[in-house]
Amino acid sequence: DRSDALPYDLAGARIVISAGGTREPLDPVRYLGNRSSGKQGFALARAAAQRGAHVTVVAGSTNEAGEPAGVDVVHIEDARELADEMTKRAADADAVIMAAAVADFRPITVNDTKIKKNDDGPAPIELTTNPDILRGLVQSRESGAIPSEVVIVGFAAETGDEHGGVLDHGREKLRRKGCDLLVVNAVGDGKAFGTEDNTGWLLAANGNETSLPYGSKTLMASRILDEVHALLPD
Ligand code: CTP
Numbered sequence: 728d729r730s731d732a733l734p735y736d737l738a739g740a741r742i743v744i745s746a747g748g749t750r751e752p753l754d755p756v757r758y759l760g761n762r763s764s765g766k767q768g769f770a771l772a773r774a775a776a777q778r779g780a781h782v783t784v785v786a787g788s789t790n791e792a793g794e795p796a797g798v799d800v801v802h803i804e805d806a807r808e809l810a811d812e813m814t815k816r817a818a819d820a821d822a823v824i825m826a827a828a829v830a831d832f833r834p835i836t837v838n839d840t841k842i843k844k845n846d847d848g849p850a851p852i853e854l855t856t857n858p859d860i861l862r863g864l865v866q867s868r869e870s871g872a873i874p875s876e877v878v879i880v881g882f883a884a885e886t887g888d889e890h891g892g893v894l895d896h897g898r899e900k901l902r903r904k905g906c907d908l909l910v911v912n913a914v915g916d917g918k919a920f921g922t923e924d925n926t927g928w929l930l931a932a933n934g935n936e937t938s939l940p941y942g943s944k945t946l947m948a949s950r951i952l953d954e955v956h957a958l959l960p961d
């Protein structure tokens with residue numbers, strides 16, 4: 728009885744998903760990192776594989792133990808490695824999903840040797856801006872470096888502030904990034920980071936806006952994949 732089985736609507740689709748956080752090295756033993764658990768990216772990977780897709784996860788630091796059945800996992804450390812992997816793999820993908828928490832900045836220099844304490848106290852850490860991978864993928868598609876049919880999905884974790892609500896920030900980010908779909912998570916009060924549940928919006932470049940009711944990351948994943956499926960060419 729397959730009446731409650733998952734749809735098998737992504738059979739053969741090649742989907743590349745970044746997940747987890749990047750770690751930006753300072754010296755051989757230290758890095759700047761973030762608290763991304765990788766849960767959302769891996770939930771997407773599992774759900775897509777169950778729906779028949781060929782899934783590759785490009786994973787930074789995560790809390791995931793082991794690798795999901797039927798999913799290829801490639802490991803990266805920092806944002807520039809992630810950029811290389813995503814750009815390379817997007818060339819023969821049907822959809823790329825940037826669920827990773829990419830560090831916006833990295834230390835400008837990486838010490839070859841371990842930074843030592845000294846009597847002058849700590850030296851300041853100078854930072855530089857990392858490449859915007861999602862924006863870069865969109866630009867590669869515009870320039871023809873990756874196929875025009877590739878569906879590009881981004882994520883955003885937003886809080887409301889004096890400039891607007893979560894939805895306003897999401898709409899602005901969708902425009903700025905130029906991707907096809909932006910998954911907007913409302914954060915704050917401990918929401919989203921490391922927790923099981925999310926709530927937010929799915930904003931499509933074609934103007935479609937769907938609210939994501941409070942639910943598990945597995946449920947979110949299936950909603951996101953429904954939208955990705957709708958955007959894939961027949
Ligand atoms: N992203 C990326 N490369 C970066 C930073 C972010 O590809 N250097 C991707 C994330 O994986 C996510 C989306 O862009 O899919 C939005 O990330 P976010 O941090 O919300 O956007 P930023 O442009 O960095 O803006 P903010 O100032 O809000 O952090």
Ligand code: CA
Pocket residue numbers: 829830831
């Ligand atoms: Ca950012």
